[in-house]
Amino acid sequence: MTSVDASIAGAAGATSTDAAVVAGLLPDGLVVVDAEQRIALANAEALRILECDGADVVGRPVVQGLPLTDKDGRDWWAHTDPWNDTSSHSGHRETLLVAPRGHEVLVTARYVRSDETGVVEQVLLGLRDAEARQRAERDQASVLSTVAHELRAPLTSVTGFTSSLLRRWDRFSDEQKRLMIETIEADATRLTRLITELLDISRLDSDSLNLRLGPVDLLGLLRTHMVRYELGRTAGAVQLRLGDRARRDGLPQMWADTDRLEQIFFNLIENALTHGGGGVTVTLDVGDELDGSPESVVVFVDDEGEGIPVGDREKIFGRFWHGPSNASTGLGLYVVRGLVEAHGGSVLVDDNTAGGARFVVRLPAGLPAVLDG
Structure with missing residues (x-):
């Protein structure tokens, strides 16, 4: 009704x-x-x-x-x-x-x-x-236009390069072929990621997101991310560190969905690289009690940009909010917050000591409530 x-x-x-x-x-x-x-x-x-x-x-x-x-x-x-x-x-x-x-x-x-x-x-x-409905319809049309644009750009690249390779294979050098295939792979990955985020938004909005919980080595997961960045075009741009408590006491056991954690931290690091204008530092540490757990795992993602205005710090987690730069679809951070909260954690943004943005992700440690006891 x-x-x-x-x-x-x-x-x-x-x-x-x-x-x-x-x-x-x-x-x-x-x-x-x-x-x-x-x-x-x-x-x-x-x-x-x-x-x-x-x-x-x-x-x-x-x-x-x-x-x-x-x-x-x-x-x-x-x-x-x-x-x-x-x-x-x-x-x-x-x-x-x-x-x-x-x-x-x-x-x-x-x-x-x-x-x-x-x-x-x-x-x-x-x-x-009727004004509210009409405004919502305009917003929806804007969102569809943005998503269509984001899908069309990599699709154009993929179809263009594959067409060229199929029709003029013998005219390209091995180096040119390799570059074109690498570009196709990168754009196909980008398309997959965008579609995954759109599906996740639908699941989050309908409370139908399912997590596959299991023991997670978060330090190993983040180190794997660092290797990928070292092998890519952002070599040296992302650094991984352990906080004081993590170095002293070690990291507590975590149960989470490994694929979702990869998605969370990939989005946060990519966001920091895109908007931060410099290097990114990821710090893994141990935090205090969270949601009944005696300890929590805390991840700080710091960039070297100009930071995020206080008035925009909640807006950036909104669906399809991309700020004045228009440099992204505005999907990533909405999905990040939804996935973190689905794990019983929290995410917020603040300033770091250098004046850039600091994203703080807190996740409960130990067994999840459904398995504990």
Whole structure:
């Protein structure tokens, strides 16, 4: 049931004495039309949405006080005609209509019928401003455009190079072939990563993400990452260190999803390399109690950039938020937070001592609750 449906149901159950009070408390617009087709009540939210005063609508015939038309310009009241409806319809689902002042509103109708005759005695209209939905649709269109662009760029590269190799293989030197195949592999990996992140967003939003928990050597996992960077174009740009407690006491046992941890730290390191403008330092240490665990594992990812403004530190974890630079899809950090929290951990961003950004990931140590005891 939508909030409009709940509002209408609540108003339908109210007596005439308290209907106005109930209507005033509703978060959605409510208009009540009586058996004589006159507007008996319009709450404050309805008047705000309709951009009018109570005197303009209350007590007037509904076709005059609240003329509504569909997208084709047809009179909605004449089309629905609730008072001459001999069927058992209980109302109409949410519909986008044009209000008297020309702006669009979302309207839901419920009919209150006589128990004896079945005649419609009241029509309850729930009203919602269509602006929020339209804004969401624009945002969705923007997101689809961004994702399409991110998918198209590597696909263009892959198809271009494979076409060239297939048709002109003998014309390229071995070095040129190797470079082209390496580029194809990198772009295919980029495509796979983007699709994986989109699927993860869907799973996170629907609470259907499944973790495959097992013992994890986080230090070994991060060292494997360092080897990849040393062999790639970012040799020397990423350093791995152990914190004081980790060097002194060693690292506690961890149970987690190894593939998801790789995804978390790959995204954080790539984000730091892309936006930090210099080297990246990854520090692995032991932290205090977290979510019932006596110890936690803490990973700091520090870059050498200008840092992140305080006002943006929560925004960067939002879905598809990429800041003014437009240098990424804005998927990575949203997925990072979702995966970390799915493990019972936390992630935040702060300043480091050099003034750059510091991402802090805390994960519970020891056996997970489902296996402990």
